[in-house]
Amino acid sequence: MSKLISRRKFIGQACCSAVGSTALFSTLLNLRMANTAAAQSVPAGSDYKALVCLFFAGGCDSYNMLLPYGDAEYAEYAAIRGDLALSKANGEILPLLLNQSIGKDLGIHSGMPEIQALCNAGNAAWIANVGTLVQPTTKEQYQAESVILPLGLYSHADQIRQWQTSVPQDTSSVGWGGRTADLLHSLNNNENISMNISIAGNNTWQSGNEVFEYVVSPGGSTGRSRYEETWGVNPAMSSAIDSQLTHDYQNLFVNTFAKKGKGAMDAHAEFSSAIDESATLETAFPEDNYLADQLRMVAQTIQARSALGMNRQTFFVQVGGWDHHDEVLGTMGTMLPAVSQAVDAFYSALAEINAQDNVTLFTASDFGRTLTSNGAGSDHAWGGNHLIVGGAVNGGQVYGTYPDLYEGNLQDTGRGRLIPTTSVDAYFGELALWFGVSPQDLPTVLPNVTNFYTPTAAGGPLGFMNLS
Amino acid sequence: MKHSLWIAVAIVALIAGVWFYDTRHTAPPAPEPTRRLKPPPPSFYDPSEPDPRNPTSPLARTLNRPDHSAQRDLEIVYTLLFQTRQFVKDLPSRPLGTNAEFTAVLTGDNSLQLAAIPPNHPAVNESGELTDRWGTPFLFHPVSSSETTLRSAGPDQQLFTDDDLVYPEE
Numbered sequence: 163m164s165k166l167i168s169r170r171k172f173i174g175q176a177c178c179s180a181v182g183s184t185a186l187f188s189t190l191l192n193l194r195m196a197n198t199a200a201a202q203s204v205p206a207g208s209d210y211k212a213l214v215c216l217f218f219a220g221g222c223d224s225y226n227m228l229l230p231y232g233d234a235e236y237a238e239y240a241a242i243r244g245d246l247a248l249s250k251a252n253g254e255i256l257p258l259l260l261n262q263s264i265g266k267d268l269g270i271h272s273g274m275p276e277i278q279a280l281c282n283a284g285n286a287a288w289i290a291n292v293g294t295l296v297q298p299t300t301k302e303q304y305q306a307e308s309v310i311l312p313l314g315l316y317s318h319a320d321q322i323r324q325w326q327t328s329v330p331q332d333t334s335s336v337g338w339g340g341r342t343a344d345l346l347h348s349l350n351n352n353e354n355i356s357m358n359i360s361i362a363g364n365n366t367w368q369s370g371n372e373v374f375e376y377v378v379s380p381g382g383s384t385g386r387s388r389y390e391e392t393w394g395v396n397p398a399m400s401s402a403i404d405s406q407l408t409h410d411y412q413n414l415f416v417n418t419f420a421k422k423g424k425g426a427m428d429a430h431a432e433f434s435s436a437i438d439e440s441a442t443l444e445t446a447f448p449e450d451n452y453l454a455d456q457l458r459m460v461a462q463t464i465q466a467r468s469a470l471g472m473n474r475q476t477f478f479v480q481v482g483g484w485d486h487h488d489e490v491l492g493t494m495g496t497m498l499p500a501v502s503q504a505v506d507a508f509y510s511a512l513a514e515i516n517a518q519d520n521v522t523l524f525t526a527s528d529f530g531r532t533l534t535s536n537g538a539g540s541d542h543a544w545g546g547n548h549l550i551v552g553g554a555v556n557g558g559q560v561y562g563t564y565p566d567l568y569e570g571n572l573q574d575t576g577r578g579r580l581i582p583t584t585s586v587d588a589y590f591g592e593l594a595l596w597f598g599v600s601p602q603d604l605p606t607v608l609p610n611v612t613n614f615y616t617p618t619a620a621g622g623p624l625g626f627m628n629l630s
Numbered sequence: 631m632k633h634s635l636w637i638a639v640a641i642v643a644l645i646a647g648v649w650f651y652d653t654r655h656t657a658p659p660a661p662e663p664t665r666r667l668k669p670p671p672p673s674f675y676d677p678s679e680p681d682p683r684n685p686t687s688p689l690a691r692t693l694n695r696p697d698h699s700a701q702r703d704l705e706i707v708y709t710l711l712f713q714t715r716q717f718v719k720d721l722p723s724r725p726l727g728t729n730a731e732f733t734a735v736l737t738g739d740n741s742l743q744l745a746a747i748p749p750n751h752p753a754v755n756e757s758g759e760l761t762d763r764w765g766t767p768f769l770f771h772p773v774s775s776s777e778t779t780l781r782s783a784g785p786d787q788q789l790f791t792d793d794d795l796v797y798p799e800e
Contacts, residue, residue, distance in 0.1 A: 185737050304725075310723075311723065311725055313720050313722045313723060313775060314774060314775030315725040315726070315727070316726060316727030316772050317724060317726075317772035317775050317778075318772065318774060319773060319775075319777075320722070320774055398684050478647055487769070487771070487789075487790065488790035489790075503788060536769070536789060537788065538788075538789050538790040539790070541727065541769075542727050542771075542772060543727070543729075575725070576728060577727075577728060579727065609682070
């Protein structure tokens, strides 16, 4: 016997059915994610570790940051760089004292004496000619178009995203820091505040499938305007906001929005309280230095790690303005000293709170730049040189392969755009292993890593971190 | 009398010679020659001549034409690149950084062999680079795989000087 129902009732039941399906689907999804998470290996213990990504937005001309110093290699460098070359004779290059010879004498920009000292003391290292790769790539393969190349090679937005996702062959917006946090956030004892904290706004690197970045400013967490004021109508307004955000709404989206809003306000209160109650750092950070302001907040947050219940954290800081199609020498001459002084102060602050062995700072950028000049500056290229700083770094060394720099060399795709000799997967794989990602889980964090490294191999992909 | 006439003629000739010598050696020095710019190449199609080479892209014919602005040239190249991207969907997998690499794509070296600009366009130089109306290669600036900004060095033929033209305008 068929049962007829009214249109109004049909619509009502259909809606209930839809909500039920949504709930069921959501439950199944959560179960699947829980099973996935359970299958991952999470390290035991309560040791603290933090990764700090310092991003040079715009594409740093890093062959004027780490560059040849020996006579023969300097001549090669000077020939290809032309009007962009730093002058060795005028003292514009500081020599590096490497622990082991790499067959080339290298130096760094003279505006970075603090980094030179950190490197010579064994607390900083360099990665040479690193960049986005899907698989190992030769010049012949590049020219024959017989290899999968990163999408949007030489473009800002694509390369920024790929440096942060480490998946150059697609347009995913999930970062490897986010995927790392998806695996390891359960090591922390805080469900209100993300383990991924950005001092430089939203970014791809820290965006995971479950964990997202918590954004603060160099001055700390920013709360709702006038919410904490105790004069006039502000308390009544704050009560009204509380009432709205804690109400149980029938509409799923409204309810979720309210709960997220309340969670953000609670996180702000907790974060601010932890920062305010932690001792003020005595290390002097340079004034009028935006990177130093960001790194000071990172150090302050690390100092408050116990109050925040954190055992694993990532931080994202950024300095823009590196797209030097003109004025390379002049602008880098002012920007690199600011970086060097800020990073040095940060390391000193870590030493002050005895966390220098628990925190590793690494640099990243859109791409390296052309070795040849456009007449005024350098243009977009591919592989570049990067810096790692921390007490757990096997410092005083240059890792990877520092390439030949003559025009038309085996890595040169034209105009001194160098095919990376080390992939970002190897670079980040080393950092992820140190951070606590298990070798079995490394391909989850870095899907292309097995094209460059066997995760079960003894030692890290490059050897620049003390993994013991 | 005849003798006196010859003497007078000789005196006048002597005075004229002295005056001429003096004038030549006291004249102000010639001004320093200004830096010679390369003469503008014929980088546009002559509209008086029919052009059978590119019937599908009338916009390319107008590139570098003197009857519109140099800023319009940048807009034309930008538009042609945009249109190419609309059709050639696999361009993001193609490494594009230099002028020659972009020009190759614009002149038909792409998976559809779609030539927004004919390869023999007068604005394409011997190095396969697309040039502005003053003969200087445009600077292609890849912002993303779907967005490229353009710069012309302008009349002084030097990039990153005050007379540069940029599109989209900053």
